Amino acid sequence: MRIAVMGTGGVGGGFGAALAKAGADVTFIARGAHLEAMRRDGLRIVGGRGETHLFPTKATDDPASIGPVDLVMFCVKLWDVESAGHAIRPLVGPETAVLPLQNGIDSSDRLIPILGAKAVMGGVAQISATIDAPGVIRQTGTFMRLAFGELDGSITPRGKAFLxxxxxxxxxxxxxxxxxxxxxxxxxxxATNSGMTALTRRPLGELRDDPDIAPYFQAGFEEVIALARAKGVWLPDDVLERSMKFTKGAPASMRASMAVDLIRGNRIELPWLSGKVVALGRELGVPTPTHAMINAALKPYAMGAPKD
Incomplete structure (x- = not known):
């Protein structure tokens, strides 16, 4: 299978490297010092699952140089969805699948006007990983999961092949x-865990075990669950318990990517996470006080650390 990874951060680098190691023909799309390091030294994944070193690594900053592929793993930041969607058009042939793996809930809807409904699937990536240095991805813990499928619910040959x-x-x-x-x-x-770890600038373990802080996780989960149900999305009856269990079982040292970006002074994905929760709450008449607090407190940092 020919795969292009658009955006070689923690998600694209982590999953793309695993697929390349398994024998898939993977080309990574990156830029700057990260791209230079991959071309020179290969891509290295370190952390809880051991070390993977892809050398040589197929990497470029020009999607057009790759040509049509079987699948595009679309892993850019949420603010780059539209511009990156236009950039990957040379990768998309008549049978190409484009798998958005962003945080948030609307990347597929944003890509369809650019690439067409046939190309775009829906996807969810769960991994705690980030760029540690140019050419190096560091994973926290061992958890690593993809869920993906056609937006109309059909099971297709391209989905089976990627599985x-x-x-x-x-x-x-x-x-x-x-x-x-x-x-x-x-x-x-x-949305909740990103907001809480970013707001406090502390790892998950310190927060979930603190009796004064832990209730805000449950409150945040409950607000987003209420939104999903107001939109008619089917959820299992035990969704709150599942969310709490996942959070309690996640690595204590884990920080969501938004928290990492905030600490580094970078732009953050707030408008598509707690900001999106607040906007949907207003639209649907669902109260979202926890996420409103998170959104208000982090909004001054949405475009990166203030310069003053």
């Missing part, structure tokens, strides 16, 4: 006929 490659690569993978549910199950957890 086989994921299984060869050795990480958890689900070919889902309810990918919208999968997106919301992740969003419930991610």
């Amino acid at each position: 086989e490659w994921c299984q060869r690569a050795g990480f958890d993978a689900t070919l889902s006929d309810r990918i919208l549910t999968e997106l919301w199950l992740k969003f419930i957890i991610l």
Whole structure:
């Protein structure tokens, strides 16, 4: 399978490297010092699952140089979805699948006007990983899962083919006929955990075990669950318990990517996480006080650290 990874950060680098190690033909799209390091030294993944070193690594900053592929793993930041969507058009042939793996819930909807409904699938990535240095991705813990599927719920040959490659690569993978549910199950957890770890600048373990802080996780989960149900999204009855269990079982040292970006002074994905929760709450008449607090407190940092 020919795969292009658009955006070689923690998600694209982590999953792309596992697929390449399993024998898939993977080309990574990156830029700057990260790209230079991959071309010179290869891509290295370090952390909880051991070390993977891809050398040589197929890497470029020009999607047009790759040509049409079987699947594009679309892993850019949320503010780059539209511009990156236009950039990958040379990768998309008549049978190409484009798998958005952003945080948030609306990347597929944003890509369809650019690439067409046939190309775009829905996807969820769960991994705690970030760029540690140019050419190096560091994973926290061992958890690594993809869920993906067609937006209309059909099970297709391209979905089955990619599932086989994921299984060869050795990480958890689900070919889902309810990918919208999968997106919301992740969003419930991610919007809240991202907001809390960013707001406090502290790792997850310190927060979930503090009796004064822990109740805000449950409150945040409940707000997003209420939104999903107001939109008619099917969720399992035990969704709150699942969300709490996942959070309690995640690595204590884990910081969501938004928290890492905030600490580094970078732009953050707030408008598509707690900001999106607040906007949907207003639209649907669902109270979201926890996420409103998170959004208000972090809004001055949305474009990066203030310069004053």
